[in-house]
Amino acid sequence: MKILVVSEDPEYFRSASALAQKLSDDVEGIHPSESSYVKKLYLPKLDGFWELSLVDVAFKINPNLVIAGGTKRDKTFAFSLAGKMKSSVASDVFDVRLDNDGLIVKRPVYSGVGIATIRLKLPSVITIQKNTLEPKTFNTLIEKVTLTNSNVILKERKAVQQTVSLDKAKIIVSVGRGMGSKENVKYAEELASVLKGAVGGSRPVTAEMGWLPEDRQIGLSGNKVKPQLYLALGISGQPQHIAGIRDSKIIVAVNKDKNAPISENCDYLVVGDAIEFCKIMTKRLSK
Ligand SMILES: Cc1cc2nc3c(=O)[nH]c(=O)nc-3n(C[C@H](O)[C@H](O)[C@H](O)COP(=O)(O)OP(=O)(O)OC[C@H]3O[C@@H](n4cnc5c(N)ncnc54)[C@H](O)[C@@H]3O)c2cc1C
Numbered sequence: 001m002k003i004l005v006v007s008e009d010p011e012y013f014r015s016a017s018a019l020a021q022k023l024s025d026d027v028e029g030i031h032p033s034e035s036s037y038v039k040k041l042y043l044p045k046l047d048g049f050w051e052l053s054l055v056d057v058a059f060k061i062n063p064n065l066v067i068a069g070g071t072k073r074d075k076t077f078a079f080s081l082a083g084k085m086k087s088s089v090a091s092d093v094f095d096v097r098l099d100n101d102g103l104i105v106k107r108p109v110y111s112g113v114g115i116a117t118i119r120l121k122l123p124s125v126i127t128i129q130k131n132t133l134e135p136k137t138f139n140t141l142i143e144k145v146t147l148t149n150s151n152v153i154l155k156e157r158k159a160v161q162q163t164v165s166l167d168k169a170k171i172i173v174s175v176g177r178g179m180g181s182k183e184n185v186k187y188a189e190e191l192a193s194v195l196k197g198a199v200g201g202s203r204p205v206t207a208e209m210g211w212l213p214e215d216r217q218i219g220l221s222g223n224k225v226k227p228q229l230y231l232a233l234g235i236s237g238q239p240q241h242i243a244g245i246r247d248s249k250i251i252v253a254v255n256k257d258k259n260a261p262i263s264e265n266c267d268y269l270v271v272g273d274a275i276e277f278c279k280i281m282t283k284r285l286s287k
Contacts (some may be wrong), residue, residue, distance in 0.1 A: 001098075001122075004063035005029040005038055006054070006077065008046050011130050012069025013037065018133030019096055020067050028061060030054065030145075036137040044145045051077040053147040059084050065103065066125040067096075075127050082125035090118055094129045111220050111243035166216065171197030172227045172248075174218055175211070176241075177204045178234020178255065178274055182211040187278035188233055194285045200225065202235050219244035233274040237262025 003020040005027060007013040013029065017037035020027045029038035032046040042057060044050065051073055058066060058081050066085075068078035070092065082089040088102075095106040102121045109116045120126070166172060173192040175185055185205070192199045199216060200206075206217035218225055220240040226247035233254050235241060242265050245251060253266040254277045263269045270277060 001064045002026045002028065002062070003065045003067060004058055004061055005067050006031070006058060007069025007071070007074050008032060009069050009071050009074070010035075012071065012074065012128070014135060015131045015133065016067040016069060016128055018131065018135040019128060020065075021135050023065070023096065023098055028063070030058060034140075034142065036140045037135040038140060039138050040141045040143065042143050042145045044147050046147075048149055049153065050147055050149075052080055053149060055081045055084055057145055057147070064122045064124075066123075068125065068127045070127050070129060078125050078127050085123050085125065087123040087125050088120040089125050090120060091127045092129055093126045094131065096126065096128075111239040112246065113239065166198050166200050166218065166223045166225050169198035169225070169227050171195045171229045171231070172200050172218075172225055173197050173231045173233065174200040174202070174235060174245075175205055175233050175274075176202040176235030177209075178236075179205070179211070180234070180275070182209070184275055185211050187275050187282070191231075191278045191282045191285075194282055195229075197227075197229075197231075202241050232262055232266065233278065235262060236260050237265055 001024045003024050005016040005020050007016055013031045013035060014037060027038045028040040030042045032044060035041060054077050066081060068074045079089060090105050090107055093105045093107045097104050099119060102119055103124055105118050105120060105126060106115055173188050175188045179185055189199050200218040201212045201216050203217055203219055205211040206214050220243040222244055224244045228249045230245050230248035230251045237260055251266040252268045253262040254270040254272060254274045255262060256273055258271045
């Protein structure tokens with residue numbers, strides 16, 4: 001069985017290679033820098049808009065199974081390839097084994113509350129979660145590949161550079177719709193500044209209303225964070241948000257509704273107005 005491992009990210013590439021090696025000896029890879037985790041490595045330059053042109057390269061390799069990483073661009077590539085291969089698909093897989101006529105994969109469902117065990121027919125394309133497995137190394141044959149740029153740019157937006165990155169932040173002040181307006185987000189930013197923390201937000205305030213840049217979204221379809229302190233201001237605590245903050249050490253929620261769902265998922269609940277809370281805390285901590 002030929003397995004193709006693909007990711008733009010070194011950690012995902014290592015994780016995918018380790019899973020692939022459990023299933024087959026015939027493992028090839030596509031990755032933008034040299035690696036000895038696969039027997040044959042296709043080495044493209046991944047700049048610009050590479051996802052769709054990489055689909056053509058992978059399709060020609062004709063794998064039975066593609067194990068791709070979990071970055072947004074890895075996923076765009078993977079599911080476009082799945083369409084072209086007319087293969088079965090599964091995302092965010094963390095366990096995979098061979099079955100008589102296909103694969104058995106495990107992936108989270110219901111925002112990580114449950115685990116689904118799914119049987120897939122080959123050919124198949126899966127995206128994975130990172131793991132800590134260490135793959136063996138080979139005397140890898142390397143082939144450089146040149147991509148043709150086949151993507152069409154509809155709209156270009158510059159990524160906003162975060163001052164403190166959410167994945168490394170020890171303290172996160174996170175805002176939800178309960179902050180009331182874009183102007184009020186400054187109170188959370190002032191509090192984050194005295195706490196030397198990062199500012200994040202729920203999906204409505206980032207992806208939908210634009211109170212914060214989209215890359216600050218926390219949750220199932222945004223960043224997964226694990227700070228020492230997560231301060232949830234005016235966030236109701238829907239499962240899709242909780243999925244991204246589950247690994248936080250201490251969660252403090254400020255909500256005017258004592259029965260908001262976040263009350264079930266936080267360590268401390270302050271029942272009150274989030275803006276007043278920010279003003280008072282910023283004043284006290286500034287002293
Ligand atoms: C496929 C899918 C993926 C999703 N992914 C994500 C994701 O990654 N991240 C995410 O966040 N959501 C995600 N969502 C959306 C999610 O379901 C919720 O809609 C969202 O999290 C709610 O955001 P919120 O808590 O800011 O707003 P709301 O649910 O409107 O909650 C606002 C809260 O603020 C409180 N409040 C109001 N005024 C004040 C005040 N003055 N002071 C204090 N509290 C106040 C209210 O009591 C309420 O609890 C996803 C949904 C789907 C379907």
